[in-house]
Amino acid sequence: MIQLEDVTRTYGQKVAVDSLNLSIPPGELFAFLGPNGAGKTTTIKMIVGLLRPTRGTVQVCGINIADNVRRVASMLGYVPDEPVPYGKLTGREFLEFVAQMREMTSKAIAAAIERETQNLRLDEFLDALTESYSHGMRQRLCLASALLHNPRVLVVDEPTVGLDPRSVRMVKDLLKERAAAGTTIFMSTHTLPIAEEIADRIGIVDHGRLNFFGTRQEVVHQMQARGLTLERFFLDITEGHGPKVPHIVQNKSHKIENRA
Amino acid sequence: MNGYWIAKRWFDVLSKDIETPTRKASSTARSLNISQRNEAHAFWQMRGRIVRCLIYQSLGQSRFRLVLFAILSGLLWGGMFWLAFDGFHFLRTAITDPVAFGGTVRSLFAVFFVGLLLMLAFSSAVLLHGFLFRAPDLTFLLTAPARIERIFLHKFQEAVFFSSWAFLLLATPMLLAYGIVESAPWYYYAMMPAFLIAFTYIPAGVAAIACLLVAYRLPRGRVLLMVVVGTLVTVVSIWLLFDAFSSTRSDLFTSGWFKDVLLRLRLSNHQLLPSWWLSSGLIESAQGGWNESVLFLSLIISNALLLRQLAVFTAARVYRRAFSELHVRRSTTLAGKTIWFDRLLLKCRPIPARFRVLLLKDFRIFRRDTVQWAQFLVFFMLLVVYFLNIRRFSEGVNHPGWLNMIGLMNVAVVGLIISTLTTRFIFPMVSLEAQRFWIMGLMPLKRKTVPWSIFLFAALGSILPCGILLALSDFMLDVPTVIRGIHQLIGVLLCLGLSGIAVGLGARMPVLTQQSTSRIAAGFGGTLNLVLSAVYIMAMVLLVAVPSHFYHMAHATSLTEVLASHTNVLVWLHFWLIAGSAASIVLAAVATYWPMRIGTQAFEKMEL
Numbered sequence: 001m002i003q004l005e006d007v008t009r010t011y012g013q014k015v016a017v018d019s020l021n022l023s024i025p026p027g028e029l030f031a032f033l034g035p036n037g038a039g040k041t042t043t044i045k046m047i048v049g050l051l052r053p054t055r056g057t058v059q060v061c062g063i064n065i066a067d068n069v070r071r072v073a074s075m076l077g078y079v080p081d082e083p084v085p086y087g088k089l090t091g092r093e094f095l096e097f098v099a100q101m102r103e104m105t106s107k108a109i110a111a112a113i114e115r116e117t118q119n120l121r122l123d124e125f126l127d128a129l130t131e132s133y134s135h136g137m138r139q140r141l142c143l144a145s146a147l148l149h150n151p152r153v154l155v156v157d158e159p160t161v162g163l164d165p166r167s168v169r170m171v172k173d174l175l176k177e178r179a180a181a182g183t184t185i186f187m188s189t190h191t192l193p194i195a196e197e198i199a200d201r202i203g204i205v206d207h208g209r210l211n212f213f214g215t216r217q218e219v220v221h222q223m224q225a226r227g228l229t230l231e232r233f234f235l236d237i238t239e240g241h242g243p244k245v246p247h248i249v250q251n252k253s254h255k256i257e258n259r260a
Numbered sequence: 261m262n263g264y265w266i267a268k269r270w271f272d273v274l275s276k277d278i279e280t281p282t283r284k285a286s287s288t289a290r291s292l293n294i295s296q297r298n299e300a301h302a303f304w305q306m307r308g309r310i311v312r313c314l315i316y317q318s319l320g321q322s323r324f325r326l327v328l329f330a331i332l333s334g335l336l337w338g339g340m341f342w343l344a345f346d347g348f349h350f351l352r353t354a355i356t357d358p359v360a361f362g363g364t365v366r367s368l369f370a371v372f373f374v375g376l377l378l379m380l381a382f383s384s385a386v387l388l389h390g391f392l393f394r395a396p397d398l399t400f401l402l403t404a405p406a407r408i409e410r411i412f413l414h415k416f417q418e419a420v421f422f423s424s425w426a427f428l429l430l431a432t433p434m435l436l437a438y439g440i441v442e443s444a445p446w447y448y449y450a451m452m453p454a455f456l457i458a459f460t461y462i463p464a465g466v467a468a469i470a471c472l473l474v475a476y477r478l479p480r481g482r483v484l485l486m487v488v489v490g491t492l493v494t495v496v497s498i499w500l501l502f503d504a505f506s507s508t509r510s511d512l513f514t515s516g517w518f519k520d521v522l523l524r525l526r527l528s529n530h531q532l533l534p535s536w537w538l539s540s541g542l543i544e545s546a547q548g549g550w551n552e553s554v555l556f557l558s559l560i561i562s563n564a565l566l567l568r569q570l571a572v573f574t575a576a577r578v579y580r581r582a583f584s585e586l587h588v589r590r591s592t593t594l595a596g597k598t599i600w601f602d603r604l605l606l607k608c609r610p611i612p613a614r615f616r617v618l619l620l621k622d623f624r625i626f627r628r629d630t631v632q633w634a635q636f637l638v639f640f641m642l643l644v645v646y647f648l649n650i651r652r653f654s655e656g657v658n659h660p661g662w663l664n665m666i667g668l669m670n671v672a673v674v675g676l677i678i679s680t681l682t683t684r685f686i687f688p689m690v691s692l693e694a695q696r697f698w699i700m701g702l703m704p705l706k707r708k709t710v711p712w713s714i715f716l717f718a719a720l721g722s723i724l725p726c727g728i729l730l731a732l733s734d735f736m737l738d739v740p741t742v743i744r745g746i747h748q749l750i751g752v753l754l755c756l757g758l759s760g761i762a763v764g765l766g767a768r769m770p771v772l773t774q775q776s777t778s779r780i781a782a783g784f785g786g787t788l789n790l791v792l793s794a795v796y797i798m799a800m801v802l803l804v805a806v807p808s809h810f811y812h813m814a815h816a817t818s819l820t821e822v823l824a825s826h827t828n829v830l831v832w833l834h835f836w837l838i839a840g841s842a843a844s845i846v847l848a849a850v851a852t853y854w855p856m857r858i859g860t861q862a863f864e865k866m867e868l
Contacts (some may be wrong), residue, residue, distance in 0.1 A: 005378050013614040051867045074704035084696060086621065089626040093621075101703045129628070235770075 001026045001153060001186040002047060007056035009042050009208075015237040016042040018208035019056070024201070025184060026152075029179040031199035032188040035238050040188040041081060042049060044157050047186060048078045060153055074102070077146030081188075083138055087131030091122060091141045098145045109148075116144035119174055135162035143171065147178070154178060155186045160194055170234040172198050192230045206238040276742075293675035299406055325784035332787065333429070334445050348441040363542060365438065369539030370529045372434070373459075376427050377535045378493055381463035383423040388464075388471045391415040392579065393586050402583065403797035416468055416568075424460040431456060435542060444546035451545050451557060458560045462534045465567025467573050476582035491720045506622075527864055534560060539776055611716075614705055618713035621687070621721070624719070632685055640725055646673075647733045663739045664812050668805040670733040672797055675754040678722050679793035682762035686718040687789045688780035690766035690863070695775070697868045708860040713769045715856060718759035726751045746841070750804055751849035756801070758793050764855025765789045767863040796851050800844050807833070807840040 002024040009017040017039040024030045034040050045051040046058050049069040058065045060072045085094045092113065092259055100111040117123050120140045125133065130141065139162060146154060159175070160168045176198050179185050189195055202219055204212040214222075223233050318326050348365070355361040390399075392415050401411050432452075439448050529536060541556025605620050626632055647670065693700060693710055700710050730751045734744045769785030780786060811833045 045868070048698075049704060050697060070704045071704070073702050076702065078698060078702050080698040083698065085699070086625060086696065088625040089621065093624065097617060097621050098699070098703075101614060101705065103613070103704075 001028070001061060002186055003057075003058075003059040004043070004047070006037075007043070007046060007053045007058060009046060009051060010054045014142055015208050016046065017046070017053075020208070020210055022203065022210070022213070024184055026184050027179055027182045028200045029175060029185045029198055029233070030187065031195035031202045032205065033192065033202060034188075034205035034235060038205045038238070040131050040205060041157055042208075044078075044155055044186070044188055048076060048155050050071065054172060075147075075152045077149070077151035077154045079139070079146045079156045080143045081161065083142035085130045085138060085141060085145075088129060090129055091126040091133070091137075094141065094230065095126075095145055095148060096152055099148050100222075102149045104149060112148040112150075113144075119147075120170065122146050136164060136167055140167065140171075141161060143174075147174075151183065151188070153184045157188050157248075159187060160189065160191055162258070168194070188246075192234055196230055204234065204237050211237045265485075275804060276440050292409070294405060299410050303406075303410060308412075326782065329787060332791065337433055340430065341437055344437035345440065346433040347439050347679045352441055362547065366539055366543055369542065370533075370536055372431075373535035373538050374533060375461075376431070377463050377533070379421055380427055381467045382493070384419050384464040384467035384824060385471045387419040387423050388415065389475065390469055391419050392471065393475060395581060397743060398583070402580070409572050409576050410578055410760060412468075413474070413572060413578055416464065416571065419468070420460055420464045423459075425466065427460060428456060428631055431735050438542075439546055441693075442546045443648070445548055445550075447550055448542070448545040450456060451553060452542070455541055455557055457559065457565045458557070459534060461539050461564035462560070462567055465564065465571045468571040469567075472571070472574050472578050472582055475586055476483065476578040531737075534563060557715065614709060615713050617710070622714065622717040623721075626685075635684065636681060636725075638718040639681065640729070643677060643729050644732065645675065647729065647736055650733065650736050664743050665805065665809050666793075667730075667734055667737055667739050667743060667747055668739075668750075668801055668808070671730060671750050672801045674726055674729050674751065675735075675797040675801070676757065676794065678726060679790060679797060680753060682718060682722070682758045683786050683790045684781045684791065685777060686714065686762040687766040687786050688761060688777040689714050690769070690859070691770040691772060691774070691779070691780050694770045694863075695772055695866065699868070701868070704810045706862045707866075709858065711763050711863050713861050714766075715759050715763045717764060719756050722755040723752055726755050738867070741843060746804065749841075750800060750844065754797060754800060755842060757796050757851035760852035761792055761796060761852075762789055764857070764859030765864075767859030772865070772868070795846075799847060803840045803844040803847065811837045 002022065002099075004020050007017060007020045008015065019041075020043060028161040032040050032043065042051060046053050047060065047065070049065045049072060052066060061205045063072050063077050066178050085091075086097075089097065090219065095113050096109060097118070099112060104112065111125055118125060120143060122137075122140060122144060125137055133141065139159065143156070143159065154175075156175070162170065175185055175187065178196060179200070187195075187199070194221070196216065201214070203210055203217050212219075218232070219233070222228075223230060226233070228236065351361060351364060355364060392412070395415070399412075402408075435452055435456075436449075438444075439452075448539070477625055537556045537559050541553050541560065544550075544556065545553035602620055605623065608616060611619070650666070650670070693714070701707070727748060730747045734747055739747075742746070753826060764787055765788060769788075771780045771783055771785065774780050774783075783788075814830060814833050
């Protein structure tokens with residue numbers, strides 16, 4: 001569903017993403033981990049078409065995004081790490097705007113807004129101007145906007161930052177439900193327990209290179225084998241002491257056998 | 261990064277200061293032990309570092325912009341000086357009696373400075389509101405161990421600086437020109453900066469007190485209140501000004517007219533007004549009365565200091581509470597508030613569906629942004645007042661050629677006003693949209709739809725008010741129907757071209773690091789947009805104004821008979837008129853399409 005082949009992105013002399021290969025099958029919830037400045041957001045922006053790779057190709061739903069961004073956009077939902085909606089629109093107006101731009105019918109818009117309002121508990125503040133929202137409210141509103149059209153692929157950058165525990169639970173459940181219903185989810189996060197809890201597969205990136213790529217079970221197996229906590233495992237990998245596993249990365253046809 | 265470092269360094273300075281022998285446990289108590297001198301030093305040190313960083317940054321990254329900005333400012337200053345020098349020289353030669361000359365200059369200064377007094381008060385209030393309640397560094401400052409008075413003063417000084425630079429840019433060329441014409445002594449020039457700086461503190465002090473009290477007592481609707489008061493004051497002032505200078509007689513610039521004007525200006529010459537102290541002090545100084553001048557300077561400085569102290573006193577009592585009140589106010593709820601205009605817009609079938617949705621979004625944002633529509637309203641009302649009074653100036657002018665010329669000058673004025681609005685609001689729209697590119701960039705639509713929809717919004721939003729203003733101007737001038745048609749056509753072409761330039765440049769030169777529309781507009785791209793817009797307006801008006809003026813002059817009753825024997829001249833004038841009109845249409849098409857093409861191409865390649 002999401003396929004990155006030898007993707008490299010540079011900013012001047014700096015290599016933000018270095019020869020990245022990834023393959024995420026349909027219905028998988030993939031967690032992308034890495035320290036600050038590792039290249040997570042750059043990778044995400046290339047997947048959603050906001051950035052072009054310097055080298056390599058990005059395919060979403062079998063379509064090369066460089067060739068047809070609009071078609072990919074119709075099948076994709078995206079929530080950035082710091083989502084800022086239009087401050088002078090209410091939450092409802094913002095959702096209506098997004099749905100109308102996606103040419104949904106009035107009936108479908110009403111139903112979708114009702115559904116996401118219920119799922120993400122937006123009703124308390126939906127008719128207030130979004131400039132008055134807290135970070136968590138904005139995050140939930142933008143997640144709702146990304147889900148209105150039932151995308152086949154959902155890309156979320158740090159979805160739980162700034163959320164209270166109840167909202168974190170809500171978002172985690174929602175992502176799991178969506179994945180179970182067949183949506184492919186690409187999620188970047190700093191929160192290791194969330195990745196451990198809900199992800200089918202985990203990738204750890206550092207300095208633009210993918211240092212680990214495996215299923216949750218593989219992570220647990222490696223941690224147990226080396227007697228490490230998840231945090232120590234992550235630190236080892238991002239400090240360069242961990243098991244570099246290019247064979248797993250290159251094995252693009254690798255499928256998950258034990259889905260949660 | 262720089263900001264963080266500076267803030268940290270500043271905090272270190274404060275922390276060092278509180279690590280004195282009288283250190284106490286609680287931070288509140290500790291904050292009381294910071295000496296005022298060290299606190300002030302820390303704030304000034306922080307400001308110095310920020311300014312130095314900004315200068316290095318500008319010199320390193322945008323030297324060209326800086327040079328262009330300096331050249332444009334220099335040109336503006338030079339133009340103002342030339343205009344003022346010529347004006348004073350004319351008055352000097354026209355009014356031979358020194359007492360009458362002094363009185364006329366005093367009245368001119370009084371009107372000029374009373375106008376600036378009002379504008380300074382209004383702009384200081386608006387700026388202070390942003391600096392005191394919305395600035396991003398406030399969370400840090402208000403939790404730092406610093407006195408609230410110092411924080412207020414820090415912001416107050418910033419507001420004085422930002423609101424007064426335009427005042428200094430306008431006032432200094434005029435005062436220098438006056439000094440040269442009057443052969444003023446050296447101390448006139450030496451005292452001038454002190455006069456001007458002290459004067460700016462007076463309206464700023466009043467504005468600061470009003471701003472704090474309004475925010476404290478009326479946390480909701482404060483912006484609306486400021487806008488309404490500002491609009492009323494501006495419109496009434498302009499009305500009074502027109503009333504003072506206008507004359508129903510045809511004896512313009514005669515001694516009778518001057519006396520009449522001076523009589524009507526007596527309100528601005530009231531001796532309790534700081535503007536009167538300023539103009540009197542400067543005139544006394546220029547005429548060699550240094551002791552009188554020092555008296556007026558002392559009066560202004562003492563009032564400025566008193567108002568500053570009163571503002572600090574008020575801030576110490578209400579600033580924190582006002583800040584708290586503002587940030588805990590209930591958010592605006594707009595459940596089910598879809599107005600008729602929104603429904604109508606969504607039903608406008610000739611406009612493609614996605615454009616309609618984008619337009620609806622932009623119109624909603626516009627009408628909920630008080631600053632945007634208020635500024636629009638102020639300019640609109642000023643022009644309405646001007647056009648309603650235009651006949652008083654041109655009572656004896658009835659020739660179609662001259663009426664057409666005045667009408668075309670009004671077209672240029674309307675165009676210039678629209679260009680300031682497109683620079684202030686339309687140019688930054690693309691940058692703001694680019695900052696939210698995660699929304700539009702992920703929509704299944706062509707990217708160029710976004711700048712084109714902003715263009716449509718700008719053009720649709722400006723054509724109607726522009727048309728109304730030009731219709732009013734032509735109605736008051738009572739020009740023939742053909743001329744009305746030509747003016748309306750130029751108005752439409754101006755709106756299209758100005759929208760195209762603003763959107764195209766906005767997309768080509770987006771500012772992705774600023775949220776404030778005023779700061780985006782004040783940058784290099786905004787300045788360039790304003791300059792190009794002015795050039796476009798001049799070119800458009802000249803292309804039509806010059807041939808149509810000669811054409812109408814040639815068709816005057818007396819001239820037609822003379823020119824009847826010179827058929828070639830009339831034919832040539834006719835051709836010139838048609839060619840000029842055609843050229844203006846071509847120019848408008850180029851000015852609309854070319855920047856839009858460059859802008860949309862840049863927008864399509866944009867990476868964020």
